[in-house]
Amino acid sequence: MATLRADFTLPLRTFELELALEVDRTVALVGPSGAGKTSVLKAISGLAHPPRGRITLDGDVWLDSDRRLFRRPDERRVGLVFQEYALFPHLTVRQNVAYAGKERADEYLERFRIDHLADARPASLSGGERQRVALARALARGPGVILLDEPLSALDAHTKGTVRAELQELLRELALPVILVTHDFEDAAALADHVGVIVAGRLRQLAAPDELVDRPADAFVASFTGANLIRGKARRLDDDMTLIELETGELVYSTDRGEGDVGVVVYPWEVSIGRLRHEDSALNLIQGDIRSVAAVGNRVRVRVGPITAEVTALSAEKLELARGGTVFATFKATGTRLVPFV
Amino acid sequence: MRRALLALLYFLGAAVTMAFLALPLLAIFVHVSPGRLVDQLSNPVVTDALIVSLKTTLIAQALILLFGTPTAYLLASRRFPGRNACVTLVELPLVLPPAVAGIGLLAAFGRFGLLGSTLRLAGITLPFTQAAVTIAVAFVASPLYIRQAIAAFEAIDPDLVAASRTLGAGPARTFFRIVLPMARGGLAAGEALAFARGLGEFGATIMFAGSLEHVTQTLPLAIYAEFEVNFNVTLAISALLVLISAALLLSLKLTFLWQPSEQTSRSRFALSSWS
Numbered sequence: 001m002a003t004l005r006a007d008f009t010l011p012l013r014t015f016e017l018e019l020a021l022e023v024d025r026t027v028a029l030v031g032p033s034g035a036g037k038t039s040v041l042k043a044i045s046g047l048a049h050p051p052r053g054r055i056t057l058d059g060d061v062w063l064d065s066d067r068r069l070f071r072r073p074d075e076r077r078v079g080l081v082f083q084e085y086a087l088f089p090h091l092t093v094r095q096n097v098a099y100a101g102k103e104r105a106d107e108y109l110e111r112f113r114i115d116h117l118a119d120a121r122p123a124s125l126s127g128g129e130r131q132r133v134a135l136a137r138a139l140a141r142g143p144g145v146i147l148l149d150e151p152l153s154a155l156d157a158h159t160k161g162t163v164r165a166e167l168q169e170l171l172r173e174l175a176l177p178v179i180l181v182t183h184d185f186e187d188a189a190a191l192a193d194h195v196g197v198i199v200a201g202r203l204r205q206l207a208a209p210d211e212l213v214d215r216p217a218d219a220f221v222a223s224f225t226g227a228n229l230i231r232g233k234a235r236r237l238d239d240d241m242t243l244i245e246l247e248t249g250e251l252v253y254s255t256d257r258g259e260g261d262v263g264v265v266v267y268p269w270e271v272s273i274g275r276l277r278h279e280d281s282a283l284n285l286i287q288g289d290i291r292s293v294a295a296v297g298n299r300v301r302v303r304v305g306p307i308t309a310e311v312t313a314l315s316a317e318k319l320e321l322a323r324g325g326t327v328f329a330t331f332k333a334t335g336t337r338l339v340p341f342v
Numbered sequence: 343m344r345r346a347l348l349a350l351l352y353f354l355g356a357a358v359t360m361a362f363l364a365l366p367l368l369a370i371f372v373h374v375s376p377g378r379l380v381d382q383l384s385n386p387v388v389t390d391a392l393i394v395s396l397k398t399t400l401i402a403q404a405l406i407l408l409f410g411t412p413t414a415y416l417l418a419s420r421r422f423p424g425r426n427a428c429v430t431l432v433e434l435p436l437v438l439p440p441a442v443a444g445i446g447l448l449a450a451f452g453r454f455g456l457l458g459s460t461l462r463l464a465g466i467t468l469p470f471t472q473a474a475v476t477i478a479v480a481f482v483a484s485p486l487y488i489r490q491a492i493a494a495f496e497a498i499d500p501d502l503v504a505a506s507r508t509l510g511a512g513p514a515r516t517f518f519r520i521v522l523p524m525a526r527g528g529l530a531a532g533e534a535l536a537f538a539r540g541l542g543e544f545g546a547t548i549m550f551a552g553s554l555e556h557v558t559q560t561l562p563l564a565i566y567a568e569f570e571v572n573f574n575v576t577l578a579i580s581a582l583l584v585l586i587s588a589a590l591l592l593s594l595k596l597t598f599l600w601q602p603s604e605q606t607s608r609s610r611f612a613l614s615s616w617s
Contacts, residue, residue: 045508073507086505090523099519100509141509 001025004145004177008053008063010043012036017043017050017201023145026171026178027206028192030185030224036201037181038083041147044179045080046073057144057177079138083150085130087122093133094118101140108136127155128163135170146171148180152187164190185209185225197221219263219341228266230306231341234258242338248306252284258338270335271309273302274328275319282330290324304329370580382578390556391564391579398472398560399540402479406487406536411529414491415521419503429492436485443482444549451477452550474551475558483540487532494528495521527598534594538587 007020017036021027029037042048044055046062049070055063062071087096093114098105109115112132122130131151138146151167152160168191171178182188188195189209196206197220205217216222223229232244232252242254244264252264272282288305293316295301300316302309309329311319319327371379382388417429435443449455451468461468468474498521506516522529544562551558553567561579568575 047504047507072512073504074510074512076508078508080505080508082501082505084501086499086501088502088505088520088524099506099511137509 001175002058002144002177004044004055004057004179006040006044006053006055008043008050008055008065010036010039010048010050010053012039012201015201019043019198019201019203021179021196021203021206023177023179025194026180026192028188028195029179029181029198030183030188030195031198033183035198037183037198038149040198041080041149041179041181044145045078045147046071046076047080060144077142077144078147079141079143079145080147081131081134081138081149081151084154085122085134087130087133087137089122092119092121093125096122096133097137097140100137101142104140104142108140112136126159128159131155131163139174144176146174146176146178148178150182151180151191152182152184167191197224213267214337216265216337216339219265219339222263222265222337222339226268228264228268228271228307229339230264230266232262232264234260234262234338241333244336244338246306250286250305252286252336253333254336254338255334256336256338261341263339263341265337265339266307266331266335268301268308268310271307271329271331273304273309273311273315273319273321274330275325277328278330280330283333284331284336286329287326288329289326290321293321302327307331367584370577370584374574374577378574379578379581382572382575383582385572385575385578387555387559387564387568387575388579388582391559391561392582394472394475394556394558395541395560395562398475398479399537402476402483402540403533403537405476405480406484407533410484410488411491414488415495415517417488418492418495432488433485435482436489440482440543440545441549444478444546447474447478447481447546447550469550470552470554470558472551472558475547475560478546478550479540479543482543482546483536486539487529487536490532490535491525491529494525494532497528498524530597531594534590538590541586542583 001024004023005021006023008017009019010017015036017039019040021040029040031037039048043050043053044062050063050065052065053063054061054065057077060077061067061069062076063069088099091099094105094109097108106115109118112135114129114132114136117125117129117133122133125133131154152164155163164187171191178192180188180191182191185195193208194206195209195212197204197212199220205212205221207215212221213225213227216225216227219229230246230248232246234242234244234254236257236259237243237253240255242256242258244252244254244258244262246252246264254264277285277287286305286307291303291305293300293302295313296310298313299310300313300321302311302316302321304327307329311321316322321327374382413432417425417432438446448469451457451461451474453462453467453469468477502520502524503516506520507513511519542562543560544566547553547558547560548563548566553559553563555564555567559567561583565576565579568579
């Protein structure tokens with residue numbers, strides 16, 4: 001298995017992108033737009049020239065600022081798939097793929113099930129088909145690294161699910177270092193072994209998706225993974241317990257340690273909703289009126305006071321959440337993480 | 343009632359405009375019978391001028407394509423200090439009175455011009471030669487091509503160029519396989535406009551190259567020279583130029599009409615389509 005090592009700084013318009021990455025499987029970089037994610041792909045593919053740094057693929061040196069070495073994009077074995085796919089509009093599907101490598105064009109047309117479109121022009125293809133052409137073209141080059149820029153964002157919700165599953169399988173089969181960029185944590189978690197959260201050019205945390213969920217390094221990472229994030233003031237009770245007064249007034253407990261200003265992180269799927277007040281092991285209880293109910297697939301997100309809970313559509317129906325009224329949201333102290341609030 | 347009146351005014355305005363633009367062109371053809379016009383075309387003055395015109399215009403166009411295309415690509419794809427000044431410089435001949443262009447060319451390349459002594463040492467005399475006609479045509483016509491070419495190159499999605507590079511193509515292959523084919527509609531349009539402008543060139547040519555029959559007398563210069571000698575010859579040449587210009591415009595419009603719909607540079611041009 002090859003390893004891509006990238007360690008560089010690249011000045012962007014309002015901040016400097018500073019990144020150190022080691023990739024041998026699939027790494028997803030997530031972050032808000034304008035965080036510098038696409039610039040990472042540009043630097044690695046050679047479309048941008050970082051003034052300082054080193055980028056290597058095993059023994060292959062692509063950038064070494066100390067030795068003033070810079071390999072042009074066409075001299076690096078990269079397969080970059082652009083966000084809007086960047087298919088050549090004046091060439092047919094076959095010509096697009098053959099542009100990267102004549103010998104294996106037909107093989108890839110077949111592999112991506114686009115051989116029946118070989119003579120079509122990109123303008124006549126659907127979003128999913130375009131993506132397959134873009135992938136086939138990038139792989140026909142025989143790349144040592146795959147770079148995917150927002151691979152699912154140009155697709156409609158209906159196509160997205162299928163394409164995501166296909167992409168997942170493809171990336172596993174390829175066994176190449178892959179960096180993919182997305183603003184969607186869920187896509188990142190589905191496609192990548194490791195997820196890095198980038199904000200304003202800095203990598204805040206790089207870890208397996210479930211670790212990001214379990215132990216977010218800071219408030220931003222937490223909110224990006226879809227957690228509730230509530231500001232509060234923490235006070236240590238004893239070695240095992242911290243009491244936090246939320247800025248909305250409620251008192252909650254956490255088994256994490258913290259003192260002073262903190263961010264309280266609770267995942268929606270760890271919050272239970274009930275019409276009656278139950279005595280159970282969950283220490284934390286927030287009582288309030290239902291502020292909103294929204295269906296997300298087969299689950300329902302309910303907003304109660306400062307917190308959002310996620311329940312199944314079935315329990316939402318049983319609890320008659322749609323009619324509003326007062327409910328109790330409960331969650332465990334062990335599921336209540338504390339992060340520094342920045 | 344008022345609406346009908348307004349419609350009538352529009353119609354009248356359009357009718358007057360059309361008649362005004364069409365009448366002089368029509369007059370050229372109805373003044374003398376077509377047979378007489380064709381006869382006049384075998385007049386040595388006409389054939390000489392036609393040869394001079396075609397030769398100088400074609401060489402000038404080749405030079406414009408050869409030097410103008412890389413210039414336009416550079417100006418379209420790079421951002422550097424002084425770029426706007428460069429673009430303005432390239433466009434300047436477009437608004438310059440042709441006579442001024444001719445004087446400028448004389449002052450630069452003439453016997454007593456800036457480069458006159460250098461050229462003389464090299465044994466080159468430019469004024470009143472066919473080379474001078476070519477230079478005058480290139481000077482006056484190049485902005486039309488370069489401007490259009492810049493627009494055509496700028497209309498190409500930079501991601502396509504970047505994609506080509508990451509797919510293993512160097513700058514040259516990227517230019518010839520991606521950039522040039524995608525810009526070809528715009529380049530052809532610019533070239534056709536430059537060709538038409540070059541063919542009709544008068545002011546700069548007569549100042550810099552003179553009007554020597556068989557040597558520097560192009561079709562427009564022949565019209566002027568024959569004006570008081572044989573009016574029928576002038577009419578014949580004029581008819582010929584009208585036909586060439588119309589054919590150019592027509593082929594240009596047809597090129598645009600047949601352009602594949604995914605051509606991204608299509609909307610950038612000021613030419614209206616047939617529909």
